[in-house]
Amino acid sequence: MLDDIPEDEFLYKGNTACAGCSAMLALRYILKAAGPNTIIVNPACCSTVCQGTYPRSAYGVPVLNIAFAAAAAAADGIASAARNKGKNIIVFAGDGGTVDIGIQALSGAIERNANILYVCYDNEAYSNTGMQKSGSTPYGAITTTTPTGRKDSKKDIDLIIMAHRPRYMASASSAYPKDLFNKVQKALSIEGTKFIHVQCPCPSGWRYATEKSVELGKLAVRCGMWFLYEYEDGKLTLNAPTKAALKRPAPLEDYVKPQGRFKGVDIERLQKEVNEGMGRIRDMANMDALEKAKEGSQ
Amino acid sequence: MKKMATGNQAAALAVKESDVEVVAAYPITPQTEVVETIASFVETRQMKASYIRVESEHSALAACIGASASGARAFTATSSHGLLYMHEMIHWAAGARLPIVMANINRAVGPAWNIWAEHTDSLSQRDTGWLQFYAATVQEVYDTVLMSYRLAEKVNLPTMVCMDGFILSHAIQPLEITQPGDFIPPINIPHALDTNDPMSYGNLTAQNDYFKFRRAMHDAQKEANVECRSIEKEFAERFGRKYGPTDEYRTEDADTVIVGMGTMAREAEVAVDLLRKEGMKAGSIRVRQFRPFPKLNIEGKKVIVLDRDCSFGAGGILAQEIRFHHNVPVYNIIAGLGGQDVRYETIADLVRKAKPEGEFWLGVD
Ligand code: SF4
Numbered sequence: 001m002l003d004d005i006p007e008d009e010f011l012y013k014g015n016t017a018c019a020g021c022s023a024m025l026a027l028r029y030i031l032k033a034a035g036p037n038t039i040i041v042n043p044a045c046c047s048t049v050c051q052g053t054y055p056r057s058a059y060g061v062p063v064l065n066i067a068f069a070a071a072a073a074a075a076d077g078i079a080s081a082a083r084n085k086g087k088n089i090i091v092f093a094g095d096g097g098t099v100d101i102g103i104q105a106l107s108g109a110i111e112r113n114a115n116i117l118y119v120c121y122d123n124e125a126y127s128n129t130g131m132q133k134s135g136s137t138p139y140g141a142i143t144t145t146t147p148t149g150r151k152d153s154k155k156d157i158d159l160i161i162m163a164h165r166p167r168y169m170a171s172a173s174s175a176y177p178k179d180l181f182n183k184v185q186k187a188l189s190i191e192g193t194k195f196i197h198v199q200c201p202c203p204s205g206w207r208y209a210t211e212k213s214v215e216l217g218k219l220a221v222r223c224g225m226w227f228l229y230e231y232e233d234g235k236l237t238l239n240a241p242t243k244a245a246l247k248r249p250a251p252l253e254d255y256v257k258p259q260g261r262f263k264g265v266d267i268e269r270l271q272k273e274v275n276e277g278m279g280r281i282r283d284m285a286n287m288d289a290l291e292k293a294k295e296g297s298q
Numbered sequence: 299m300k301k302m303a304t305g306n307q308a309a310a311l312a313v314k315e316s317d318v319e320v321v322a323a324y325p326i327t328p329q330t331e332v333v334e335t336i337a338s339f340v341e342t343r344q345m346k347a348s349y350i351r352v353e354s355e356h357s358a359l360a361a362c363i364g365a366s367a368s369g370a371r372a373f374t375a376t377s378s379h380g381l382l383y384m385h386e387m388i389h390w391a392a393g394a395r396l397p398i399v400m401a402n403i404n405r406a407v408g409p410a411w412n413i414w415a416e417h418t419d420s421l422s423q424r425d426t427g428w429l430q431f432y433a434a435t436v437q438e439v440y441d442t443v444l445m446s447y448r449l450a451e452k453v454n455l456p457t458m459v460c461m462d463g464f465i466l467s468h469a470i471q472p473l474e475i476t477q478p479g480d481f482i483p484p485i486n487i488p489h490a491l492d493t494n495d496p497m498s499y500g501n502l503t504a505q506n507d508y509f510k511f512r513r514a515m516h517d518a519q520k521e522a523n524v525e526c527r528s529i530e531k532e533f534a535e536r537f538g539r540k541y542g543p544t545d546e547y548r549t550e551d552a553d554t555v556i557v558g559m560g561t562m563a564r565e566a567e568v569a570v571d572l573l574r575k576e577g578m579k580a581g582s583i584r585v586r587q588f589r590p591f592p593k594l595n596i597e598g599k600k601v602i603v604l605d606r607d608c609s610f611g612a613g614g615i616l617a618q619e620i621r622f623h624h625n626v627p628v629y630n631i632i633a634g635l636g637g638q639d640v641r642y643e644t645i646a647d648l649v650r651k652a653k654p655e656g657e658f659w660l661g662v663d
Contacts, residue, residue, distance in 0.1 A: 039368065039491050042501075049502055057498035062491040064367050065500030066360065067386050073322075073357030077364025077372070078491070080320050080348035084368050087493060105360065108353030 005181055006032050015058035017050040020210030022174035022217060023121045023200040024050060027092060029177040030119060033184035036061060038088040039078055043071035043102055045094035046128045047121070068097050072105040076114035088117065088188050095122040095136035099157040110164040110193045117187050117194040120157070121174075123202035131205040138225070139273055140265030143205070149265055153273060158197055162231060167192035169231040174200045175217025179228060179239060186230075199226045207260025216258065222250035224278040229285070236284045246282055249274075303473040305466040308436045309375060309401040309459065310335035312443035314345045315478055316399075317485075319370035322350035322361035324380060327413050328463040329403040332375040355380040359387035359398070366396035367499065369490030371447065374398070377463060378405035378419045385423065388456075392427030392515065394500060397450035397457070397487065399443060404432075404560065404606075405463040406636040414637020415462040417559060417607040421588070421615045427515045429457040429522055430589040432559040434545070436471035438586075441539055445529050447482050452525045453518045454487070462606075464637065465561045476537050519590045526587065543592035545584040548574065552581030555596055556649060558604035559585045559616060562634050566604060568642035573649060580649065591619050601626050602652050604645070606634040613657050629653055633660035 010031035017024040023046055031038065040063045042048050048065050052058045066074045071091045079089045093102060098120035106118060125143050126132040132145040135155035142149050161169055168190045172180040180198060187194035201216045203209070208216060220226035221241045228239035238246070252271050256262040262270075303311065309332050313321065321340070323333040339345035348365075352358045355376050362372035376384060381402055391398050406416035420430060429449065433439045439461050446457040461467055489499065503511070526543070534540040547567045549555060554573075556566040563584035573580040583594055601624075605614025612618060617630035629652045634640045638661060648658065 036496075037493050039493065041364065051498050051501040054498075054501060054503040054507055057496075057501065059498055060496055062493060062496040063498040063501065064364065064491060065498065066363065067390055069356055070360035070363070070387060070390075073352060073360035074364035074367075076350060076352075076357075077320060077322060077361030077366075078368045079364075080322075080350050080361070081365045081368050081370035082319060082348065083370060104353060105357045108357055111353070112351065 005029070005178065008032065008035070010036065010060035012058045012060060014052060015050045016052050017046065018204045020203040020213045021046070022202070022213040023047065023123060025177065025213070026121050026174040026180060026198045026200050029181045030090065030092070030184050031061060033181045034088045034090060034188060037086070038090060039064065039084070041066060041071050041075040041078065041089065041091045043093050043097040044068040044128070045097050047092050047094070049128060069101045069105055071097060071102055072109035072114070072116070072118060075116040075118070076109045076112065079115040089115065091116060091118040093118070093120055094128065095120060095124060096126045096134040099135040099155050107164065110161065110166050110195070113167065113192045115191055115193070117184070117196065119196045119198060121198050121200045123200045123205060125202070125205050127202050127205045140270050141261045142263060143261070161195050165234070166195050168194040170196045171227050171229050172196055172198045173217045173221055173226060173228060174198060175214045175221070176228065176241065183230065205261065208258045212258060216255065219250060219255040221245055223252045223255045224249040224274050225252070225255060227281050229281070238281070238285050246278055249278065299475040301473055301475060302470050303436055304331060304468050304470050305436050305439045305461045306331035306403070306468065307335055308440040308473050309443055310339065311473070311475060312440045313373050314339050315476070316444060316447050316482055317371060318347050318373045320348045320350065320362065320365035320372045321374065322352050322358045322365070322372070323374050324352050324355045324358045324376070326355070326377045326380040328405060328467045329375050329377040329380070329401070331467070332401055332403070355383040356387055359384045359391060362398045363387060363391050363394060363396055366398050366487065367394060367491055369485065369487045371485045372398045373400070375401040375403070377403040378407055381419045381423065382407065388423050388426045388428060391456045393511070395454040395489065395515070397454055399446045399450055399457050399459065401443065402458050402460045403463045403467045404460050412636040413463065415465050415606065416635050416637070417460070420458060420460045421607045423458070424589065424615070427455060427519070428589060429455050429519070430460065431457070431587055432460045432585065433466065434561050434564045434584060436466070436469065436473050437539065438541070439466070440473055441533065441541065444476070444478050444482065445533055445541070448529045449522060449526050451485055453522045455515070455518050455522060460560070462561045481533070481536060523590045523592070541586065543587035544594060545586055546595065547582045547584070549581035549583060549595065551579055552599065553579045554581070554600040554602065554649065556580065556582040556602045556604060556645065557585060557594065557596070557616065557620060558582070559588065560606065562604050562606055562640055565640060565642050566645050569645035569649065572642060572646045585616065591623060594620065594624065596620070596624055596626055600652070600654065602629045602631060602649055605630060605632050608632055608635065627655040629655055630657045631660060632657065
């Protein structure tokens with residue numbers, strides 16, 4: 001299945017991620033898709049630490065590390081310099097740096113159609129600082145600042161980004177690396193702002209056995225808690241695993257049970273949220289179908 | 299070529315002549331004219347640069363940091379709250395050793411809202427590692443921006459060119475436009491991001507290395523003190539206008555010196571003339587270069603320091619610098635805050651009444 005993915009590695013052994021970190025899995029495939037003609041911009045997040053300490057770097061492409069709120073603007077600065085034309089400028093930012101503190105700079109960059117690919121790797125908490133709640137933490141999840149489980153709901157960054165009408169947008173998962181690889185390649189072939197939101201299960205924060213990262217990533221998609229889709233020119237296209245999940249979702253318990261963070265969650269309320277989410281995405285995808293049907297009948 | 303220009307236009311014109319590749323800015327009073335002028339240069343193709351209309355000052359400097367880190371010459375301008383909103387990025391630019399040049403139009407900080415001149419905004423960025431210059435004429439704004447690119451790129455530290463809001467930013471004075479030619483050579487940032495030689499900048503640096511970077515910044519500030527003198531000398535030889543870390547006025551035989559920065563220090567020169575007529579051996583020193591702080595020629599003199607700023611609980615910031623660098627008594631006058639009108643007659647009067655040491659707030663004490 002992964003045959004046509006290049007063997008070149010730009011994420012080296014010796015990076016300092018936790019065992020089983022799926023954010024590094026995602027980055028590995030992103031860099032494979034982007035190749036060496038790439039500059040990474042990293043706000044404060046796990047990925048800053050995963051490079052290893054100076055003077056070493058586990059990343060095989062140049063990296064500009066920048067303060068939390070600044071990644072999208074710094075990337076736009078690089079992309080705007082005439083000398084960098086033709087280079088892939090990729091922000092690799094966590095959910096905190098994207099949905100919370102970095103949202104203003106990100107919003108500005110998309111509005112200006114900055115020629116960057118912004119990847120948000122979403123581990124659904126501030127994992128680098130020891131697992132505090134971020135805007136992206138789902139309902140019911142235990143973090144160190146929501147010790148009895150989050151009482152309100154995950155911020156839907158995708159709807160916010162969609163409202164900006166970026167040139168290309170996709171939702172992906174570290175558990176589907178081929179899909180991620182393809183989406184990154186496609187995004188990089190498009191001029192303007194691209195946004196890819198990748199769910200990256202985090203064994204340290206979600207409290208599950210390290211070998212289960214891929215399994216849990218797949219379960220998130222199968223139970224309808226995470227979607228795989230592309231959004232271009234106002235059209236939302238669901239990818240196969242999500243289409244299947246919307247038809248027949250896997251039991252939510254399968255996803256929730258192995259994770260310590262969901263201990264004591266009100267599963268009914270979480271299920272209700274998941275159902276709502278599935279309804280929304282179905283509507284958005286169906287709307288296109290309705291639109292097409294209308295066009296056809298005219 | 300001679301023309302009439304405001305301080306703001308002078309900054310924009312100097313940027314136009316400096317081969318700047320990326321400008322990123324957010325408007326704020328009284329800086330707006332700088333970014334408007336540059337925008338019109340870019341859109342009418344008088345200037346070949348990318349102009350990024352960012353959504354905040356934090357992003358303005360972040361964009362300049364990105365551009366500069368990738369090897370491009372970058373510029374931004376701001377003022378007051380904009381500068382403070384950049385504060386985190388101000389540290390970052392210096393720590394990343396990026397030769398960005400920024401014009402700061404000095405303005406008071408709220409609350410209460412006040413859009414008029416005060417130096418507290420830029421002086422509160424004193425310890426960030428930026429080189430800082432304070433201009434007092436339109437020509438000096440222009441020339442200082444040109445020299446700043448040379449200096450910043452020589453020592454790899456960002457440079458702030460400051461001018462008083464409205465008093466200088468909106469004052470119209472004659473300006474000699476100088477094409478710098480090869481005075482500013484093509485930019486070459488030694489640590490620019492390079493896809494052929496991938497390095498990671500700004501990642502985690504442990505206890506055994508971090509302090510070495512800090513020391514290197516400190517050394518670069520000291521080096522700037524030497525480099526700036528040779529840049530000023532070359533500038534004078536090429537273009538005929540002389541600058542130094544300070545601008546002294548009638549100090550040769552003075553036993554009383556008024557020390558200040560920006561336009562208030564120019565006003566002090568008129569006060570000096572007045573006092574000289576009365577027989578007082580007065581002189582003035584205008585501090586142009588605040589970081590690195592220069593040695594002043596004040597030993598054995600009665601020193602009166604004019605501060606358009608205050609470090610609450612400590613007093614005038616310029617006065618503190620002088621007390622730190624010189625073992626002399628200082629009479630510190632805090633005046634001109636929030637654009638408070640300070641005329642030469644007032645300065646002369648304060649000098650006449652000055653005590654050897656102490657602090658005096660104009661309009662309060
Ligand atoms: S905390 Fe989570 S996301 Fe961060 S490095 Fe560890 S496993 Fe990866």
